[in-house]
Amino acid sequence: MGSDLKVGDIMTKKVIIIPYGKDMQEAAKMMKRHEIGSVIIVEDEKGRKARGIITERDIIHKVISKKKNPYDTTVEEVMSKPLRVIKAETTIEEAAQAMRDNRIKRLPVVNNENELVGLISEGDIMKIFPLVIDLIEEKAAVR
Numbered sequence: 001m002g003s004d005l006k007v008g009d010i011m012t013k014k015v016i017i018i019p020y021g022k023d024m025q026e027a028a029k030m031m032k033r034h035e036i037g038s039v040i041i042v043e044d045e046k047g048r049k050a051r052g053i054i055t056e057r058d059i060i061h062k063v064i065s066k067k068k069n070p071y072d073t074t075v076e077e078v079m080s081k082p083l084r085v086i087k088a089e090t091t092i093e094e095a096a097q098a099m100r101d102n103r104i105k106r107l108p109v110v111n112n113e114n115e116l117v118g119l120i121s122e123g124d125i126m127k128i129f130p131l132v133i134d135l136i137e138e139k140a141a142v143r
Contacts, residue, residue, distance in 0.1 A: 006090070007046070011118035011119060017039065018040075021075075022074065024063050026044065028070065037055055038053055039099075041054060041075050048116060049114065050116040051079070055080070063078060063137070070097065086109055086120065088109050092125055105121055106121045125127070
């Protein structure tokens with residue numbers, strides 16, 4: 001397809017993080033406060049090493065449906081891991097393909113030291129390049 005757009009061009013740079021040890025109620029409050037559908041779990045307050053992700057779906061499937069107490073359940077108990085990540089230099093097409101192949105909607109973006117530098121979502125891609133998903137599917141069908 002030949003797009004020159006890279007993940008780093010459209011990623012969200014201010015990523016909302018929450019460190020190990022925090023409870024799910026705090027994670028849910030953070031998501032509500034920032035009007036977001038996920039938070040990245042990090043080892044400590046500095047937030048450089050992303051270790052997992054919690055989405056609204058995780059809260060429903062891993063906390064509410066299992067009748068876990070959100071005050072007693074830590075974020076590391078619920079987070080999805082291993083965390084799939086992508087580099088800022090990756091093309092938008094490759095990012096969309098990775099999301100499709102892994103059936104995920106968000107990819108944390110890391111630098112060469114594996115430190116969190118951003119987040120890209122399906123929504124980010126659709127805003128910039130609305131037909132990328134259809135084009136990737138067509139390209140895959142031709143092969």
